[in-house]
Amino acid sequence: MSAHLPKESASAAIGVFDSGVGGLSVLRHIRGLLPHENLLYFADSRHAPYGAKSQAYIIDRSREITHFLLAQGAKAIVVACNTATAAAIHALRQEFHIPIIGMEPAVKPAAAATRSGVVGVLATTGTLQSAQFAALLENYGKNIKVETQACVGLVECIERGDLSAGATRALVAQYVIPLMEAGADTIVLGCTHYPFVKPLIAEIAGExxxxxxxxxxxxxQLRHRLQEDGLLSENRLQGTTICWSNSPEKEAQQLIKHLVGEDVVVEVVLDEAGQIEGI
Incomplete structure (x- = not known):
């Protein structure tokens, strides 16, 4: 049964979520392009990574978090996760009648950018095995060679804040070097967590x-949809950012503030007993 939601005013916030802190890389782009919008972010770190989860599980998580963000007053939702987009975007759009923006690995621009004809894709297992990714390869990968690499364990390193640790560097090398050996001159960061280790990837891949x-x-795309629907904020002040996390780690709040790169409010979602909430 569809949820018919009332049209939110332009002054309402934009909701963004991911299976942890990765979607903050997208939130930073949104803040840069839409400085006057108020932003809400939910880091579903307790359930990260989504890459190895079933489609039904991811749909359930995405639906719960969308309900949570709507309850906080969101006028639009950005699913800042390639895996969640592939698994749940259609279900969300059927249920919620607001702008819902998703992600997809950048195979199309990579195909246009490559000089060697070989494109590497770093992503989670869930993204690489999705029908959405298969469609991208069918549409844009016909005239190039696409080398894929499932980066098992890399999301967990980033969730811990180990952005330059030796173990993280070793994992990045393990996943990037085979792409180089295959002749890739363009690499798609097919998970929103990976931009946070972009310096490591660049160092290993070469300039x-x-x-x-x-x-x-x-x-x-978000700006276009908000403009189209008359939902762009008319506020001329700097927008606010509020983040929620269900991570049991004490360092989670500091990690979010560090990754956002600006002063933000970070709240931990707790239940009535003071434990990390199930959402």
Whole structure:
């Protein structure tokens, strides 16, 4: 049964979520393009990563978090996760009658950018095995060679804030070097967590390799949809950012503030007993 939601005013906030802190890389692009919008972010770190979860599980998580963000007054939702977009975007759009913007690995721009004809894709297992990714390869990968790499364990490193640790560097090398050996001159960062280790990826891949993610394209699409629906904020002050996390780690709040790169409010979602909430 569809939820017929009332049209929110332009002054309402934009809701963004991911399976943890990765979607903050997208939120930063949104803030840069839409400085006057108020932003809400939910880090579903307790359930990260989504990459190995079933489609039904991801749909359930995405639906719960969308309900949560709508209860906080969101006028639009950005699913800042490639895996959640592939698994749940259609279900969300059927249920919620507001703008819902998703992600997809940047195969199309990578195909246009490559000089060697070989494109590497770093992503989670869930994204690489999705029908959405198969469709991208069918549409844009016909005249190039696409080398994929499932980056098992890398999301967890980023969730811990280990952005330059030795173990993280070793994982990045393990996943990037085979792409280089296959001749890739363009690498798609097919998970929103990966831009936070972009310096490591660039160091290992070399300066000649082009790294592409879709955060800026998602921000532009969001602006277009809000403008189309008359929902762009008329506020001329700097927008606020409020984040929620269900991570049991004490360092989670500091990590979010560090990754956002601005002064933000970070709240931990707790239940009545003071424990981390199930949402």
């Amino acid at each position: 000649e390799v082009v790294l592409i993610d879709t955060g800026s394209a998602v921000a532009r």
